[in-house]
Amino acid sequence: MGTAAAEDVAGLSPDDRRDEITGYVNRMQRTRVEELAEIFGVSAMTIHRDLDHLAKDGRLERIRGGARAITARLAERDVKLRRHLHAEIKQKLAATAATLIEPDAVIALDDSTTVGALGAHLEARQPSTVITHSLALMGIVSSLPNIALVGLGGQYYQETDSFLGSIVVEQAQRLTADAVFVSTTAIKNHALLHPDAEAALTKRSLLKMGGRKILVVDSTKFESSGMYHVMDLGEFDDIVVDDGLDAATRTELQRLGPRIHIATTSTKANS
Structure with missing residues (x-):
């Protein structure tokens, strides 16, 4: 400086x-x-x-x-830390992802901090209903008078500030959505992965609601480690990613089939 x-x-x-x-x-x-x-x-x-x-x-x-x-490894253990990790990039990703929300649509949002940044855009985009298992997003949506909230409840986990597990999965199986937005901690071998079994199961259940499947993820997650399979990248309709992604990986994503939406970040612009 x-x-x-x-x-x-x-x-x-x-x-x-x-x-x-x-x-x-x-x-x-x-x-x-x-x-x-x-x-x-x-x-x-x-x-x-x-x-x-x-x-x-x-x-x-x-x-x-x-x-x-705060390192990614440390932040993964605490949602309070994750909300501040790469915060500016998450805001840019959320602004780009928000353009994919159709007015009056029913949307489902997972408990990731990346997708959580969409909360700031919901009032402007006006979906009819938001389905989520994130307690933070429930608080945001409950304050918006023209948007209905469907909260998926079950066992609450403080480290993720959300509800996870079989009860959430059972509730999700009874619902449908026009668009589902998820993120994750790891992408490898053309697949979405997560280190936690219950979180992976819950994300998978949200994605099975049908409709448009949208992945919102920052470029640092590619080639990161994860144990539990969530979904192959080729099954997504859209992938929203920042412009820090290298050209070869971007070309590979396009080959898999999803529409790619690039969020321009100040980090890239100033490099």
């Missing part, structure tokens, strides 16, 4: 400064308190308070003398 950039962050409100700090730590992977104090023109004590606040929110990890970015 050069002098001009340092001038840009001078005098920010605490919330805006913390947003900028989070972005800086994510770019640099790790940084020290003294470096942040110099960049943002505040005292080291202020930076300590900012980092403590951000760590409590799960937006970064505190280390001795500074902070480091």
Whole structure:
């Protein structure tokens, strides 16, 4: 971050400064308190308070003398951390995926934090009904007067902030949707995978509701590890992915048959 950039962050409100700090730590992977104090023109004590606040929110990890970015491996264990991992890319993916929601459609949304970002677009897109097992999305949809909510309940899991398991699957089997939006933690060998058996089973049950199957996923998930098969990529109608995906993988996806929708990210634009 050069002098001009340092001038840009001078005098920010605490919330805006913390947003900028989070972005800086994510770019640099790790940084020290003294470096942040110099960049943002505040005292080291202020930076300590900012980092403590951000760590409590799960937006970064505190280390001795500074902070480091939340890794995908660490974030996978905690939904609070996952919501902040690649947050800007998730927002871009959600904005692109939202254009696939038809007015008055019945849509199903899984409990992934990537699909969860669609919550901000539901009021504008006006589906007639949202089906979900995500508690966070239930809270969003319940506040929208013109959209009906069908919540899939069962055993609640705090680490995913959602309901999972056989009861959710049984409920999903009785429902149909015009479009189903899902994401995952791993894509390999032309298939959607997930490290958790119950989560994989629940995603599979949502996708069997019929209608348009839409995968929303960031490019870092390709060639990641996962144990349980959810669905082959060729069975999807649409794949929404960011422009960090390499050209060879993009060509391979197109060969499999789904329509590919590319979300332009600032990371790519500024590279």
